[in-house]
Amino acid sequence: MSNVPDEDLAGLQNMIELCGLGDTGIVVSARNGDGNALIVSSGKLNSGQPIGADTVMYGASLTKQMIGLLMAQLVDEGVVDVDSALRSFIPMLPGWAETISLRHLLHHTSGLPSTATLLSTLSPLCEQDWDNGIVLGALAAQRSAASPPGMRFDYSNAGYICLAHVPETVTKLSLSTLADQQLFDPLRMHDSHVGQPPPSVAIDEPPPPRTIGDGGLWTTAEDLLRWNDALNERRFGSRIHDLAESTWYLNDGTPLDYAWGVRVMIDHNERTLSHGGSWPGWRSKTVRQPGCQTSVAVLTSCDDDQRVSTAAMRILHWLVHDD
Numbered sequence: 001m002s003n004v005p006d007e008d009l010a011g012l013q014n015m016i017e018l019c020g021l022g023d024t025g026i027v028v029s030a031r032n033g034d035g036n037a038l039i040v041s042s043g044k045l046n047s048g049q050p051i052g053a054d055t056v057m058y059g060a061s062l063t064k065q066m067i068g069l070l071m072a073q074l075v076d077e078g079v080v081d082v083d084s085a086l087r088s089f090i091p092m093l094p095g096w097a098e099t100i101s102l103r104h105l106l107h108h109t110s111g112l113p114s115t116a117t118l119l120s121t122l123s124p125l126c127e128q129d130w131d132n133g134i135v136l137g138a139l140a141a142q143r144s145a146a147s148p149p150g151m152r153f154d155y156s157n158a159g160y161i162c163l164a165h166v167p168e169t170v171t172k173l174s175l176s177t178l179a180d181q182q183l184f185d186p187l188r189m190h191d192s193h194v195g196q197p198p199p200s201v202a203i204d205e206p207p208p209p210r211t212i213g214d215g216g217l218w219t220t221a222e223d224l225l226r227w228n229d230a231l232n233e234r235r236f237g238s239r240i241h242d243l244a245e246s247t248w249y250l251n252d253g254t255p256l257d258y259a260w261g262v263r264v265m266i267d268h269n270e271r272t273l274s275h276g277g278s279w280p281g282w283r284s285k286t287v288r289q290p291g292c293q294t295s296v297a298v299l300t301s302c303d304d305d306q307r308v309s310t311a312a313m314r315i316l317h318w319l320v321h322d323d
Contacts, residue, residue, distance in 0.1 A: 006038055006040060012040045012318075015314065015318050016315075019310065019311035019314055021097065021300060022042065024043055025051045025300060025301035026041065026043060026051065026301070027051050027057075028229075028315065029053065029222060030225075030241070030295060030296045031225065031293065031319075032294060033292055033294055033319060039225065041055070045204075047202035047203070051299075051301075053221050054191060054220050055219050055220060057220065057222055057282060058197070058217070058285055059083055059217035059218065059278050059284045059299070060217070061157075061221045061276065061284075062217050063142070063277070064261030064275060065212055065227075065262050067260075067261050068259070068269075069290075070259060071102070071163065071167070071244075071260060071262070072168060073236070074162070075243055076243065077292065079170050079251055080102070080219050080318065083101045085097065085099070085101060086102065086110070086162060089102075089164055089166050092140050093136070094144075095192075096142075097145075097236070100149045103196060104159075105156075105159040105163050106155060106163065106215045106259075107259075108159060109151070110145070110159050112154075113138075114156075115156075115158065118135065127209055129208040129209070130205040130209045132210075132211050132212055135161050136161070136162070136165075138213050139162075148305070150251040151250065151251060152250065156212070161211050164212050174190025175194055175213070176194050179194045186235075187226050189226050192220065192223045194216045194218065197213065204280075204281045221297055222294045224299070234290075238248050244259060245259050245264060245273060246260070256316070262274065262275045267289070267316075268317065268320065270292060272316075273288055273290070273291065274287035274309075274313075276308065282300075282301065282305075283300045283302050283303065283305065284297075284298060285311075285312040286312075287312045288316075288319065292320050294316060294319045294320050295316075298312050306314075
């Protein structure tokens with residue numbers, strides 16, 4: 001960071017202001033077309049804690065990218081067949097789970113009951129009271145899925161909670177341990193982990209759910225820069241990255257833009273991979289273009305999903321195209 005031109009950092013700060021996020025608690029890390037790492041932060045968390053490059057914040061659904069990579073590693077090792085039935089890993093689920101494959105879960109085409117359905121089943125518990133066991137128990141109580149698998153795309157947090165149990169079942173290790181060993185430690189993401197918030201983080205109400213898989217990631221802007229760099233450089237091996245970045249299609253052949261925990265699209269003629277995360281008081285977004293070796297990661301207290309997502313894309317365009 002010491003060799004980054006001041007005008008680059010000033011330009012990133014200006015972009016944050018232009019995107020309407022200058023009055024929020026925010027930190028943005030980015031890699032520009034010149035290969036420079038830029039990190040700019042301002043403001044505070046809702047708890048009053050100042051935000052900086054090493055401030056640990058909640059990544060929410062960014063966790064799904066980590067699940068996708070762990071699954072790709074297991075598939076590459078030949079330990080897991082992505083077309084295996086969900087029920088073979090979670091036998092407590094009813095017979096309807098026999099028709100749902102891990103592939104359906106990865107691409108959000110499983111037809112699992114919606115979050116609203118699970119909320120009604122678990123009332124008076126609120127979503128912030130959930131953990132993986134509670135969600136699996138609610139799924140086990142359902143007489144049927146919401147729809148046949150493969151019929152439609154329906155973003156499902158419950159699906160990724162189910163997926164989190166696959167690596168644990170196969171390896172007999174916790175997902176937190178696996179994420180550390182397989183992802184975070186090799187990339188020197190020493191301030192990141194999947195699980196409960198570290199004691200140093202002040203949590204506002206409502207606290208995030210205790211579920212892991214759909215969420216559970218605690219990370220920093222510096223660590224997300226390392227993460228995006230590693231994915232752009234395909235450091236886990238070409239086959240693993242090919243798997244994790246592969247999209248799928250519905251039963252009728254309709255193509256999807258969702259891969260293994262990340263969306264894939266073409267933007268400005270470049271393959272672009274992105275995902276966001278949200279919980280009240282926490283918003284996150286990563287977006288990257290491997291062909292340009294550029295990336296953006298946003299962690300903020302702003303509660304406007306669209307504003308955060310739009311800002312990340314505008315910053316990426318500025319990094320690549322200076323527009």
